[in-house]
Amino acid sequence: MIMDMRTLIPSLLSLILLPALADAQDRWFTKSGRIRFDATAKGSPEEVVGNHPAIVCVLDTKTGALQFSALVKGFQFKAALMEEHFNENYMESTKFPKAEFRGTVLDNASVNYGKDGTYPVRVKGNLTIHGVTREVTADGQLVVGGGKVAARSTFKVPLADHAVKVPKIVADKLATVAKVSVDCSLEPLKQ
Numbered sequence: 001m002i003m004d005m006r007t008l009i010p011s012l013l014s015l016i017l018l019p020a021l022a023d024a025q026d027r028w029f030t031k032s033g034r035i036r037f038d039a040t041a042k043g044s045p046e047e048v049v050g051n052h053p054a055i056v057c058v059l060d061t062k063t064g065a066l067q068f069s070a071l072v073k074g075f076q077f078k079a080a081l082m083e084e085h086f087n088e089n090y091m092e093s094t095k096f097p098k099a100e101f102r103g104t105v106l107d108n109a110s111v112n113y114g115k116d117g118t119y120p121v122r123v124k125g126n127l128t129i130h131g132v133t134r135e136v137t138a139d140g141q142l143v144v145g146g147g148k149v150a151a152r153s154t155f156k157v158p159l160a161d162h163a164v165k166v167p168k169i170v171a172d173k174l175a176t177v178a179k180v181s182v183d184c185s186l187e188p189l190k191q
Contacts, residue, residue: 025061025188026060026061026062027058027059027060027061027188027189028058028059028060028061028148028149028186028187028188028189029056029057029058029059029186029187029188029189030056030057030184030185030186030187031054031055031056032053032054032185033054033055033056033057033068033151033182033183033184033185034051034052034053034055034182034183034184035051035052035055035068035070035075035180035181035182035183036049036050036051036052036180036181036183037049037050037051037052037075037178037179037180038175038178038179038180038181039159039174039175039177039178039179040173040174040175041171041172041173041174041175042175043172044172044173044174044175045172045173046079046082046173047078048077048082048173048174048175049077049078050075050076050077050083050086051075051076051077052070052074052075052076053074053076054070054071054074055068055069055070055074055182055184056068056069056070057069057151057182057184057186058189059105059142059149059151059186061108061111061113061149063104063108064104064105064106064108065103065104066101066102066103066104066105066123066125066151067100067101067102067103068100068101068182068184069098069099069100069101070098070099070100071093071097071098072087072091072093072096072097072098072099073087073093073097075087089167090159090164090165090166091129091130091164092130095131096129096130096131098128099127099128099129099130100127100128101125101126101127101128101136102125102126103123103124103125103126103136104123104124104125105121105122105123105142106121106122106123106124106137107121107122108121111142111144112144113144113149114144115144116144116145116146117143117144117145118141118142118143118144119141119142119143119144120139120140120141121139121140121141121142122137122138122139122140123137123138123140123153124136124137124138127157127162129157129162129164130162130163130164131162131163132161132162132163134161134162136155136157138153138154138155139153139155140152140153140154140182141153147187147188148185148186148187149185149186150183150184150185150186151182151183151184151186152181152182152183152184153181153182154179154180154181154182155179155180156177156178156179156180157177157178157180158176158177159175159176159177159178160176
């Protein structure tokens with residue numbers, strides 16, 4: 001039996017493209033993830049909270065590799081002066097423009113990315129803030145549904161671990177340990 005060109009070409013293309021499409025389905029991506037940074041000291045007269053609406057996140061569902069990246073100047077505060085102090089005095093965002101996490105979902109095999117549900121996970125990796133990298137482990141969850149994967153976690157970051165100094169003059173307002181919440185809605189990476 002001889003194949004004609006109308007059958008042969010689509011067959012060959014599917015053999016070439018299917019592996020690439022399968023790999024694309026293993027990688028999920030967003031550039032509109034959110035981070036909330038809360039460094040409000042207990043009893044502080046004002047909130048020290050920054051929100052970032054445009055973090056980049058990539059998840060490889062096959063390997064469990066997970067990466068978050070944020071431009072430090074993207075954090076927004078209610079008070080412009082607080083935002084200025086955050087960027088100039090504490091985070092030195094001109095000198096250290098990016099914060100990032102590179103790690104792995106430790107229990108990735110327990111997540112069924114083909115079935116809707118909420119999966120508790122633990123991630124471990126390197127968190128780089130203010131030019132200092134520290135290994136961290138945090139609990140989180142992956143929520144599969146509606147053709148998306150949501151990655152969520154809340155964890156604490158001691159500012160001293162990343163050489164962020166808290167001057168005594170603001171010690172009553174600024175906590176020495178920040179609470180960080182991450183929320184990303186990921187879609188399949190299109191190649």
